[in-house]
Amino acid sequence: MKLHEITIEEACRDAYWKKQEEYLIRDIFPNESIGSPITQEDKEYFLSEKYKSGMIALCDRTIDRAHMIFFNKGEIQIGFCSYCVYASEDGKCFILDFCIYPEYRGMGYGKACFKQLQKEAQGAKYYELNLSDEENRRFWMSLGFEYNGYDQDGSILYILMQKGSEEIFCEDLKEEDYWQILKLHNGYLAEKEAAFFSDEEQDELINKIERGELYFFVGKCATRAVGMYCADTKILFVEPLFRKRGIEKRLMDFSAAFLSRAEETK
Structure with missing residues (x-):
């Protein structure tokens, strides 16, 4: 054709x-x-x-x-x-x-x-x-x-997409990226062969984040969250096409450094 x-x-x-x-x-x-x-x-x-x-x-x-x-x-x-x-x-x-x-x-x-x-x-x-x-x-x-x-x-x-050329950075979760945490969390659940959260369970997850009961960090490519790490539950997930690039370790290291700085300022 x-x-x-x-x-x-x-x-x-x-x-x-x-x-x-x-x-x-x-x-x-x-x-x-x-x-x-x-x-x-x-x-x-x-x-x-x-x-x-x-x-x-x-x-x-x-x-x-x-x-x-x-x-x-x-x-x-x-x-x-x-x-x-x-x-x-x-x-x-x-x-x-x-x-x-x-x-x-x-x-x-x-x-x-x-x-x-x-x-x-x-x-x-x-x-x-x-x-x-x-x-x-x-x-x-x-x-x-x-x-x-x-x-x-x-x-x-x-x-x-073309792989391997995008710059990845880590940051603490912002409100505008809550929906991306839900996306990544569903990817995590699917790989664990667990049921997706209901709307009510997703709402409760966001509520726990807002109450400070759960602390998430994200790895981002431009505006896209491609990985997440929860310091409280130790849940770690990176989208399949972004694996083998060290994002998992970078997220855990960033989380440890961020929380250490937060503790020092108390």
């Missing part, structure tokens, strides 16, 4: 919602087999006006806008995608939806469309998405995506 055969256009929103609803009902809801199960409440939300309003707000904001696009081959529409590049943060391009219509699958269009998306997504330094089933996994792995833990909602994360 030649890239020049695939073009991208901004989607008419009404037409996009129609195609997305068909995709969710046909491909996602019946086939999900990876990560936290999709509940009836989840299904209703993704088909709701509330979800659409949230997406429209992302598309209309001035910084790090989301995009809803159609893929075309000549005059024929063959698929759609929605994505958001966080250029003001670390350059993550998060792919929310990516669909090639059933009649055009298995012909190389999916890979060609993603390659075209890479050319279109200005400011993107790496790509991240959630997977819902094994067919999704095989497709994205064929493009070089790799497993990298779970998000704060229990959905599996796959990433395509």
Whole structure:
């Protein structure tokens, strides 16, 4: 498949919602087999006006806008995608939806469309998405995506990025990164084959942090928290794609030095 055969256009929103609803009902809801199960409440939300309003707000904001696009081959529409590049943060391009219509699958269009998306997504330094089933996994792995833990909602994360060149630094946990602790904690639980925390348990974890009962430190690449260490519970977790870089030791050393300084100032 030649890239020049695939073009991208901004989607008419009404037409996009129609195609997305068909995709969710046909491909996602019946086939999900990876990560936290999709509940009836989840299904209703993704088909709701509330979800659409949230997406429209992302598309209309001035910084790090989301995009809803159609893929075309000549005059024929063959698929759609929605994505958001966080250029003001670390350059993550998060792919929310990516669909090639059933009649055009298995012909190389999916890979060609993603390659075209890479050319279109200005400011993107790496790509991240959630997977819902094994067919999704095989497709994205064929493009070089790799497993990298779970998000704060229990959905599996796959990433395509260059490895080893990013500067990593450690710091004590800040309030704006609470959601990232939930993401890393789910990755930790998954590797322990333990159940993800419920919403109530996640709320209690954050409450304990705010009360000073738990002290977390994070290893960060730009704005992305890629590792965590809890000085109280000794929980240590680094995202798979950032391992073998000494982050674990750096987190524990930073924690020890930070707490030692804090003790000296008492």
